[in-house]
Amino acid sequence: MRISRKLKKVIQDVAVVAQWLWMKGWAEQNAGNISVDVTDMISARPAGRFKLFKPSMRIDPALSQRCLLVTVAGSRMRDILKAPTRNLMLIKLSASGKRYTLLWGGNGDKSRPTSEIDSHLAVHALMRHEHKSQKVFMHTHPIHLIALSHIPDYAVSEKALNDLLFSAHPEVAIALPEGIGLAPYRCPGTKELSAVTMSALTRHRVVLWEKHGCAAVGDNVFQALDLIDVANKAAAIYLLCRASGNKFQGLTKKQIGDVIRRFVPDS
Numbered sequence: 001m002r003i004s005r006k007l008k009k010v011i012q013d014v015a016v017v018a019q020w021l022w023m024k025g026w027a028e029q030n031a032g033n034i035s036v037d038v039t040d041m042i043s044a045r046p047a048g049r050f051k052l053f054k055p056s057m058r059i060d061p062a063l064s065q066r067c068l069l070v071t072v073a074g075s076r077m078r079d080i081l082k083a084p085t086r087n088l089m090l091i092k093l094s095a096s097g098k099r100y101t102l103l104w105g106g107n108g109d110k111s112r113p114t115s116e117i118d119s120h121l122a123v124h125a126l127m128r129h130e131h132k133s134q135k136v137f138m139h140t141h142p143i144h145l146i147a148l149s150h151i152p153d154y155a156v157s158e159k160a161l162n163d164l165l166f167s168a169h170p171e172v173a174i175a176l177p178e179g180i181g182l183a184p185y186r187c188p189g190t191k192e193l194s195a196v197t198m199s200a201l202t203r204h205r206v207v208l209w210e211k212h213g214c215a216a217v218g219d220n221v222f223q224a225l226d227l228i229d230v231a232n233k234a235a236a237i238y239l240l241c242r243a244s245g246n247k248f249q250g251l252t253k254k255q256i257g258d259v260i261r262r263f264v265p266d267s
Helices: 005-023 119-128 142-146 159-167 170-175 191-201 221-243 253-263
Strands: 033-035 065-072 088-093 101-104 135-139 182-184 206-209 213-217
Touching: 005 033, 005 065, 005 088, 033 119, 065 101, 065 119, 088 213, 119 135, 119 191, 119 213, 119 221, 135 191, 135 221, 142 221, 159 170, 159 182, 159 221, 170 221, 170 253, 191 213, 206 221, 213 221
Parallel strands: 182 206
Antiparallel strands: 033 065, 033 135, 065 088, 088 101, 135 213, 206 213
């Protein structure tokens, strides 16, 4: 099918961000996955014969005939920039919700979307149901946030986690005034993980998957990356203070409040 200039830009942006994720150490081996709802960039009747796939879950009616650009299962983030056609695929969901078709990309006839496709489909459906602007869902492995989720105090309490992140750096309150969600550990690639992710994303744009990684939604891939980056920086500051043997002081509640009043509209 013909790839429009606008879609080419999205593909390039995904490839660039994927490279950054690997360079940060957040995408080891084939870790991490990204999807983008690009329905508005696809013609109503794309030409060609397309291979049919069956999803592992029933597709929500809100995703009927939506088109998603998604990373290929087993692909490496570091390879997307040099070979986007092999490591990304464009799929169109059917009207019935029982199947989807490959429009572009993929690595041979056996290629499949990311193993976390259940979470991706569920989150994109949630964004449509709630009429939100976010078209990107990103999952990656930010080292310091994952480390934080191995500390009992922050693995079970969303409030304790956010109190810590807000106190570690003022940018957290500016970029993520709603804080981040905390999803209890669930086996990767399962409907159970999809369910806890959806629950957290009704209130947040970033969710920490306990002892696993992080997921975020954004209007574009750069925004999704930025949100995770800010939260991970705060976690890194806290852990560095602890590693140095010094007591972590943190911002006071008044200092955090001053930041919110100055930078967060309608706070």
